[in-house]
Amino acid sequence: MLTNRGLMDISCRKRHPYDPRTMRTSRAYLSRTLLFVACMFSLPSMVSAACYSGHPSAEVEKGTAKYVVIAKVKKSRIVMSKEDPGFIDSTIYDVSVIKSYKGKPAKTLAITSVNTSTRFPMDIGETYLLFVEKYDGEYYINACGKSGTTSETADIIKALDH
Helix, strand or coil, rough: CCCHHHHHHHHHCCCCCCCCHHHHHHHHHHHHHHHHHHHHHHHHHCCCCCCCCCCCCCCHHHHHEEEEEEEEEEEEEEEEECCCCCEEEEEEEEEEEEEECCCCCCCCEEEEEECCCCCCCCCCEEECCCCCCCECCEEEEECCCCEEECCCCHHHHHHCCC
């Protein structure tokens, strides 16, 4: 016969369903582990910008862009958040304009890439076709658009050249 003390001992031995010590011996743990591993391998293909307005065609994006240029990234600088220390607010890329398809940009542009799902990261030394937009005095690239490295956008560049 169990006493009150005995019932307490039994109930204390029952572990939470997500307790790792319990899950290691269960099928649930194996299932969750396999799901986690599968997600990790597919993560690079799942990460993309939150494109609520869809992906504009090159013609549409050229029509709305302030500038359409081929430019080479010269340097970048990180802007830290003033409200949340330790958080990167944005990255500013200084690009040197090589060729302009629309507009008359300065020889060097400072492109802001805000640290959100719509950021457009660039590599120093890489050359890009950029559809540049201006908002609140800063230049941005639509991550959902057709901007990309010159090798990725060769077909668009060919069409712009003709």
